[in-house]
Amino acid sequence: MSDYELPPLPYDYDALEPHISEQVLTWHHDTHHQGYVNGWNSAEETLAENREEGDYSSTAAALGNVTHNGSGHILHDLFWQSMSPEGGDEPSGDLADRIEEDFGSYEAWKGEFEAAASAAGGWALLVYDSFGNQLRNVAVAATSSTPSSRSSIGRSPRNATNKPSNCSNRVFTSLFG
Numbered sequence: 227m228s229d230y231e232l233p234p235l236p237y238d239y240d241a242l243e244p245h246i247s248e249q250v251l252t253w254h255h256d257t258h259h260q261g262y263v264n265g266w267n268s269a270e271e272t273l274a275e276n277r278e279e280g281d282y283s284s285t286a287a288a289l290g291n292v293t294h295n296g297s298g299h300i301l302h303d304l305f306w307q308s309m310s311p312e313g314g315d316e317p318s319g320d321l322a323d324r325i326e327e328d329f330g331s332y333e334a335w336k337g338e339f340e341a342a343a344s345a346a347g348g349w350a351l352l353v354y355d356s357f358g359n360q361l362r363n364v365a366v367a368a369t370s371s372t373p374s375s376r377s378s379i380g381r382s383p384r385n386a387t388n389k390p391s392n393c394s395n396r397v398f399t400s401l402f403g
């Protein structure tokens with residue numbers, strides 16, 4: 227049976243200050259992300275019990291919990307890996323070229339991405355669309371358990387405390403959670 231675990235942050239809890247405070251990063255990783263890991267494990271346990279007992283009355287709800295908590299776990303993991311104490315600034319190399327090609331300019335991409343993030347109420351991601359062979363901004367709606375705290379990464383025009391601008395060039399994500 228699956229037993230998902232919370233991966234450690236790839237940097238210290240205070241490594242992203244002043245953009246994300248140690249307190250926010252500690253809560254977000256140790257409490258919020260951990261909650262998704264726990265929720266996923268719990269839902270898998272329910273599914274396994276239901277299979278064993280042949281009682282599927284709570285299976286649909288458990289499958290929904292797998293989707294919610296599993297995506298929460300995976301997206302948080304991507305979020306942590308996308309940031310770096312050495313990150314920030316505009317992308318370069320292949321990613322910069324591709325953003326220019328698919329969005330017209332970095333500024334155009336950023337404007338669209340921030341619009342996606344503000345509308346998402348969950349997650350905004352820059353993804354590669356293998357069907358259309360192009361980069362695409364995607365807004366992912368969160369479910370009712372989306373928490374109220376809010377942080378974002380990417381090169382934000384606002385550099386207020388806890389509005390991190392640190393980001394690697396590999397991927398930009400924005401998180402409302």
Ligand SMILES: [Fe+2]
Nearest residue numbers: 254258259403
């Ligand atoms: Fe979160």
